[in-house]
Amino acid sequence: MTALELTQEIACVLDKKKAKDIKAIYIRDLTILADYFVICTGTSTTQVKALADEVEYQMKTKFELMPARVEGYQSSSWILVDYGNVVVHFFLEDTRDFYSLERLWTDGQPVEPEELFAKVEEEEMK
Numbered sequence: 001m002t003a004l005e006l007t008q009e010i011a012c013v014l015d016k017k018k019a020k021d022i023k024a025i026y027i028r029d030l031t032i033l034a035d036y037f038v039i040c041t042g043t044s045t046t047q048v049k050a051l052a053d054e055v056e057y058q059m060k061t062k063f064e065l066m067p068a069r070v071e072g073y074q075s076s077s078w079i080l081v082d083y084g085n086v087v088v089h090f091f092l093e094d095t096r097d098f099y100s101l102e103r104l105w106t107d108g109q110p111v112e113p114e115e116l117f118a119k120v121e122e123e124e125m126k
Contacts (some may be wrong), residue, residue, distance in 0.1 A: 001063060003020075003028075003034075003036055003085040003086055003122055004034035004035075004036070004111075004115075006036075006086045007036045007038055007056075007086050007111065007116070008087070008115075008116060008117075008118055009059070009062070009063075010038050010055055010059070010088055010115035011024065011038065011052050011117055012117070013028075013040070013055050013059075013068060014040050014051060014055065015116070015117065017050065017051050017054050018047075019040035019041065019042060019051050019054050019090075020040065020041040020042070020043065020093075021036050021039075021040065021041045021096075022032050022038070022039070022040045022116070023038070023039045023040070023102060023111075024035060024037065024038045024039070024110070024113060024116050025037045025039070025101075025105050025108040025109065025110055025111065026108055026110075027051075027105055027108040027111075030042060030107055033087065034082075034084070034085055034086060034087045035085040035086065036086045036087070036111070037086075037087050037088075037089060037101065037105065037108070038053075038087070038088045038089065039088075039089045039091070039096070039101055039102065040088075040090055040091070041087070041090075041092070041093050042090060042091070043093070044060040044090065044091060044092070045075075045077065046076075048076045048078075048079055048091070048092060049073065049076050049079070049093035050076070051071050051079075052070070052073065052077050052088075052090050054077040056070075056081060059083070065083065066082055066100060067081045067082055067123065068082045068084055069081075069082040069095070070082070070084065075099065076092075077091070077092045077094075077095040077098075078091050078095045078099070080088070080093070081102045081109055085091065089091055089101060101126045
C-alpha cells in the first residue's frame with residue numbers, strides 16, 4: 001500500500017466517523033518525518049478519542065497495520081497516530097486553531113479533496 005492509498009483509507013474512516021475539516025498535506029519533499037500529514041477535528045474529547053480508536057482499529061483489521069507511536073491519548077485535545085509514512089493528527093477545534101499545522105506546513109502540497117476522498121466515493125458507489 002502506498003502512502004497516498006493509506007492517506008485515502010484514513011480519510012475514508014474519518015469521514016464515516018463524522019470528523020470535521022479533514023485535510024491532508026504532502027510533506028515528503030520537506031521533511032523525513034512522513035510523506036503525508038492527515039489533520040482532522042473532533043467536537044469533543046470523546047469524539048477525538050473515538051476517531052483515533054477507529055482509525056487504529058480499521059488499519060489493524062483491514063491491513064494488519066499498527067502505529068509506530070501514539071501520543072496525547074490521555075489529554076485528548078490533540079492525539080497523534082504515527083504510521084511511519086502517514087501521521088494522523090486528531091484535534092479539538094481550539095487546539096487545532098492554536099497549533100495551526102496547516103499554516104506551519106504551507107510549503108507542503110495540500111491533497112485535493114477529490115483525490116483525498118476517492119475511496120469515500122468508491123465506497124458510496126457500492
